Amino acid sequence: MLGFGTLTRKVFGTPNDRKIKATRPLIEKINALEPEFEKLSDAGLIEKTEEFRKRVAEGEALDAILPEAFANCREGAKRALGLRAFDVQLMGGIFLHQGNIAEMKTGEGKTLVATLPAYLNALGGKGVHIVTVNDYLARRDADWMSKVYSALGMTTGVVVPQQPDDEKREAYAADITYATNNELGFDYLRDNMKAELSDMAQRGHNFAIVDEVDSILIDEARTPLIISGPSQDRSDLYVTIDRFIPEIQDSHFTLDEKQKNVTFTDEGNEWLEEQLHARGILPEDQSLYDPESTTIVHHINQALRAHKLFQRDKDYIVRPATGPGAQGENEVVLVDEFTGRMMAGRRLSDGLHQAIEAKEGCPIQPENVTLAQVTFQNYFRLYDKLAGMTGTAVTEAEEFQTIYGLGVVEVPTNRPIARKDDDDAVYRTADEKFAAIVETIKEASEKGQPTLVGTTSIEKSEYLSQLLTQAGIKHNVLNARQHDKEAQIIADAGRLGAVTIATNMAGRGTDIKLGGNVDFQIMEAIEANPDADPEEIRKKIEAEHDADEQKVKEAGGLFVLATERHESRRIDNQLRGRSGRQGDPGRSAFFLSLEDDLMRIFGSERLDKVLSSLGMKEGEAIVHPWVNKSLERAQAKVEGRNFDIRKQLLKFDDVMNEQRKVIFAQRREIMEAKDLSEIVADMRHEVIADLVEQYMPPKTYADQWDTEGLYAACIEYLGIDVPVIDWANEEGVDDDDIAERLEEASDKLMAEKAEAFGADTMRQIEKQILLQTIDGKWREHLLTLEHLRSVVGFRGYAQRDPLNEYKSESFHLFETMLDSLRTEVTQKLSQIRPLTEQEQQAMVQELAAQQAAQQAALDQATAESEARTVAELEGGFDENDPSTWGNPGRNEVCPCGSGKKFKHCHGRVV
Template identity: 50%
Template sequence: MGLFDKIFGNYSKKELAKIEPIKNKVLELESKYADMSDEELGGQTAILRGKLDELSTLDDVLPDALAVCREAAFRVLGKKPYPVQIIGAIVLHQGRIAEMKTGEGKTLVACLAAYANSLTGKGVHVVTVNDYLAKFQSEEMGKVFHFLNTSIGVVLTGMNKEQKREAYNADITYGTNNEFGFDYLRDNMVIYKKDKVQREHAFAIVDEVDSILIDEARTPLIISGQGDKSTKLYSLADRFAKTLKPVTVVEMDDKADNDLLDGDYIIDEKAKTATLTKSGVKKAEKAFNVINLMDADNMTLAHHINQAIKANGVMKKDIDYVVKDGEVLIVDEFTGRIMQGRRFNDGLHQAIEAKEGVEIARESKTIATITYQNYFRLYGKLSGMTGTALTEEDEFREIYKLDVIEIPTNKPVIRIDHPDVVFKTEKGKFNAVIEQVIECHKKGQPVLVGTVSVEKSEYLSRLLKNKGIKHEVLNAKHHDREAMIVAQAGKYGAVTIATNMAGRGTDIMLGGNAEYKSLADLQKMGYSEEVAVEAAGFSNTQDEEVLAARAEYKKLYAKYSEEVKELAEKVREAGGLYIIGTERHESRRIDNQLRGRSGRQGDPGESTFFLSLEDDLM
C-alpha cells in the first residue's frame, strides 16, 4: 500500500488539499474579528443568520462563522483552535468523519462545526457516549455559545418532558446516543403531535463515532412495558444450574461430538453461550420431573434453565455487570462504564438477579424498538469524530455512506511506543507491571495503567497498596469522579489505574489541570458544585453568589496556572506520561485509544503493553 500511496497520493491527502482554501479564508479573517469588542463579536450571530436568510447557502458564510467561533473560543476558554482543528470542523460540516488523534481537541472541533450549522435554525445534535460527558461538554462549550448568543440545551436521563422539549428547541443540543434514541421512540408512541419532545433530525455530530455507529450499531433500543409477574422458575432454575458441572471450550466445534465432553453444560468462550449436554438434559428431566425437556410443552422450563446456565457460566461479576445497592447493573464492554437504566433482555437479567440473590424484577415485553444504525440514518446530515476510524472505514462507507478523513496532528507525535513484553504467567506479568510503576514513580514520571475489567483494576490496586504507592482507580464503580481522576493523571508522580480508556473525553495535561484544582478549591470554600461550575462559565448572571465565586475562581485559576506550568516542565523532564497496557483488547482501536492518552500536542511520553500467555486473548 505504501508504494501505491506514493504514486497516487492517499485519499485523505487529496481531500485535505480541497479543504485547504476554506481553512485559509478562516485564518485570513482572524484579524477582522480580533479587532471587534465583545459586544460586536457576540452580535455576529444575528448578522450571519440575516445573511443566510438572504438566500445564501451555509457554505457561503462558513469561513465567517468558523472565524467568529474561533475568536470567541479564544476569548472565553483561552484556546484558539489550531489550523488542524479548523480543518476538522470543515470535515464535520461536510457530513464526514474526522479522524483526529487523542488530545487534538475534538470537543472544540465539534463546537466550531455545531456553531456554524446552528445558524440554519434547524438544530444541531452533538452525541456523546454518556451523560457525564454530555453535561461536561455542554457546560464547557456552553461558555462559548452563551458568548455568541446561541442557545444550548443538554438532554440527560431522568429529565421530564418539559425540560427535554426546551433542550431540543435550543440551537445546539448535547446528549447521549441512548437518550436521543429513546426520545425518538417515545415520540413515536404519543397520540398528539404537541406531546413530542424532538423536532427534525437535521444534523448530528457523533463523538466516538466508531463506538456508537459500529460497536453498538445493532444494539436494539427497546422500550418495554410491564409483562408477567416474575416467576419462581428463575430461582429454581438458578438453584439447579449451580449443581451442574460446566466444561469450557474456546470455540464449539460443529463436527465434534460435544456430548463426549465430561460436563453437564458447555461454555463457549468465543460465542459467549452455554449449552446443556446429554447428561445435563437428563439431570434437568430428573430434577424437574419431566419426561422430555425438549417437548414443546416444556419450552418455558428449557428457556429458564438455558438462561440460568448462561448467567452462571458465561456472565461474570465485575466484568459483564456489577452489583450495587442490591441492583444488577450492566457494564459497557467497550467503555467500562455502568449503563444506567439498561437491562439484559430475554430473561437473562432476571437469571443474573437470581444468581446474585438480589430481588428479581418483573419481566417486561417490548413495545417499541430501533437500532442505532436505523436511528442515525434519520439525520439529513451525519458526521462524526474519533481517534481511530480508519480501521472501520469500509463499514462507514457501506452502511452510512460516510467517508473518513485522517487529519494530521498539530505537532508531531514524539511518544515512544515500546514493543510488547510477554510473560509466561499472569502473576509474572503483574509483578513486572508493578516494577515498572515503581521505577517511573521514583523519578516522578506519571503512570496510567489500563486494565480490561473492574476485577483486574482492583487486583492491581491491592498490589500497589501493598507496596505503599498512592494511586487513583477509575472503573465502573468510581465513574462519578471520572473527570477529576483523569484530569489529574498527568501530575508529577501520579499513578492512575483505569478500565477501558475509550472516550473518556477529558484531556490529560502534564503537570495537572488548573481548572479542576480551582473548582475543587471553590467547593472546599463551601460553594455548591452548580455554583462552582457557573463561576467557571461565562453566562450572563446577576446572581451575587455566582459573581463572588467567579472572582475567587479567577484568582485560583491564575495561581494554579503558574504552578501547573512549572510542574509540567518537571514531568516533561521525567519523560512525560507513561502508559502501561496490561492486556490487549479484542478491539485494536481501544488499545490505540489507551496509547493515545500520552504524547498529546507534541508532549513526550512512552507506552508498553505487558501480556501473558494466560490472557483471554492469548
C-alpha cells in the same frame, strides 16, 4: 525494492493525505477573511449571521457560505471564550460539515471544532443536534459553547432526562441542541407515542454531530433503546432452575468463547429432562422438544448463560442495595466492558438479568415487555446528514462506511506527537508478566514518572493492587467500586511519581494533565483553608504546579502501561491516547502473556512453540514488531467477526424498521388530519367486504352462504341489527348487493352517532380510538416479532435462510396486524355512545378522586426525595449522576428529582 502500493503512496499520497490537501484552499480563504471579521463590532457578528440566513433562504449553498461562516464563528469563539481555532480545527470542522468522521487525538479541542459546522448548518433554520455520551457532558458543552452561539445571534438548548415537556420542546426548537444519544432516541420513541402534534418534542432530523462517535455508533449500538412496561412475575421459576444448574457436568454443554455462546449437548438435554421430571417442573408425559416446553427451555438456556458466560467482577458486580427500603439486600449491576463503569439502571433483556440475579441470590426484579424500541443504527440513519468526532475511528472505518455511509478522515495534530510507543512484551505466564509489570512501575515511579496502568477487569485491577502493596508502591485504584472518587483520582494521575491502576474508565472524557490538575488542586486547597486569600493560594499552587510539570516532562511524561490487549484495537488506542496530549512527552507499553484471554482464545499455540524453541528463561519476554503485527491481525479478525454479528442483527432490525416507519408515518398523518371520517369510513367498508367474503364466499350458491354467521358478525363488529337473512332470500340478490346495503346501514348509524356527539367531538373520538388501537396493535406486533426472532434461527437446520424466513413471516404478520386494526377500530366506534348525565357525574367524580390520589402520592414522593437528597448529599450524592444514586427501589421516587417513580423514570431502561 519498494512494492507497487508503497510506491503509489509515495508519489500520490494516501487517500487521507489527498482529503487533507483538498481542504487547504478553504482554510487559506478562511484565514484571509480573519482581518475583515476582526474589524466587525459584536453587533456586526450577529448581523453577519442574519445575512447568511437570508442567503441560505434564497437558495445559496452552504458550501459557498462556508469560508465566511467559519471566519465569523472563529471570531465569535475568540471573543466569547478567548479560544482561536487552529488550522487543524478548521480542517476538522470542514470534514464534519461534509458528513465525515473526523479522527482527532485527545486534547485537540473537538468541543470547539463542533461549533463551526453546527453554526453553518443551523443557518437553514432546521436545527442541529450535537450528541454526547452522558448528561454531564451535554450540560457542560451546552453551557460552555452557548457563549459562542450567543455571540453569533443563535440559540442553544440542552436536552436532559426528566425535563418538563415545555422546556424540552424549547430545547429542540433552538438552533443548536446538545443531548445524549439515549435521550434523543427515547424522545423519538416518546414522540411517536403522543396523541397530539403539539406534544411532540423533536422537529425533525436535519444534521447530527456525534461526539465519541465510535462509542455511540458501535459500542452502544449493540443494544436497542427500549421503552418497556412490566410483565408477569416468574421469579420462582428462575430460582427453581438455578438450583440444579451448578450440578451440570462439562459433558453436558459446549462453550464457545470465540462466539460467546454456550449450548447443551444431547447428553445434557437427557440429564436436564431427568432433573426437570424429578423436580416436577416438566410433566412426565412432556419432553423438552415439545412446543409447550418453550418457556422452560428459554429459562434454562438463560440460566446456563448466566453461569458459564457471565463472570462476577468482570461483566457485573454484586453490591449492597443502598436505596431507601433496600433492607440490606444485594443487587446485580452491569459493568460496561469498554469503560469499566457501572451501568446503573441498565438491565440485560430477555430474562438474562433475572437469571444472573438468581445465580447471585439477589432479589429478582420482574421482566419487562417492550412498548417501543429502536436501535441506534436506525435512529441515526434518520438524519439527513450525519457526522462524528473521536480519537479512535480508523480501525472501524469499514463499519462506519457500510452501516452509516460515513467516511473516516485522520486530522493531523496541532503539534507533533512526542509519545514513544514500545513494542509489546509477551511473557509465557501471567505470573511472569505481573512480576515484570510491578518492576517496571517501580522503576518509573522512582524517577518521578506518573504511571497509568490499564486493566481489563475489576478483579485484575485489585489483584495488581495487592502486588503493588506488597512491593511497597503507593498507588490509587480506579474501577467501578471507586467510581465516586473518579474525579479526584484522575486529577492526581499526572502528578510526579503517581501510580494509578484503572479499568478502561480512564479512556473517555478525562484529561490527565502533567503535574496534576491545577484547578482541582486550587479548589481543594481553598476548601481546606477557607480563611486564606484565594489569590495567594492560586499563585502558590500554580508556581508549584509549573515546577512539577517540568519535572514530569523531564521524567518522560505520562507512562501508559497496559496489562492486556482488548479484543478491539480502538480500546487499546484510547488508553494509549491518554498520554502525549498536545505534544507532551509520554510513553506507552503493553505487557502480555500467553494466558491472557485474547491470546488463549485466538491462537497462542504457534507463539508458544516459537517461545519454546527460543529456549527462553523464566521471566524473559519476546519483544518484536512482528509480535505486534500478529496481535493486531488477531484483533482485526475479532473486530471483523463482531462487525459481522452487528451487521446480521441490523439486517433483522431493518425488517422491523421498515414497519416502524410505516406505523409512525400513519400516526403522524392521523395527528395532522383535521377530519378522519373518510379514513374511518374506508376502514369500515373494508371490514364489511371482508365479512361478506368470509360468510358469502365468491362463486358459491345462496344455499351455501352462512347468513346467520354474517348477521351475528354485523351486530358484533358493526353494531347494526339488519335483516341479512331476509335480504339473502330475496330473488337476484348477490354478495355485492348485501355489501352495499350493509355499508348504507353502517354509514347511517355512524352519522347518527356524529349528530348525537356533535361533529367536532366525533372527529376527536375517531382520532383517539385510531391512535390507541394502532399503539396497542404495534405493541403486540413487537412482542410477536421478538418471539419469531428467537426461534427463526432454527430454520437454518432445514436449509432455509433464517433472514428470508423472518422477512416473509414478519410481512405476513404485519398485514394481519393491519387487518385486525381495521376490525378493532370499526368495532370500537360502533360501540361508543353518549354518556347519560349520571354516568358523566360518576366519571367526573372518579377522575377527581384519581387526581387527588396522584397529587397526594406526588407530595409524599417529593418529601421523600427531598429528605433523601439532604441525607445523600453528605455521601457524595449527585442527582445528575446515576452512578451516585445507590439502589433506588422500583416503586420509589427517582433520585433525579422528577417526582416520578424510579420504574417510570431512569429505571425503565432494559
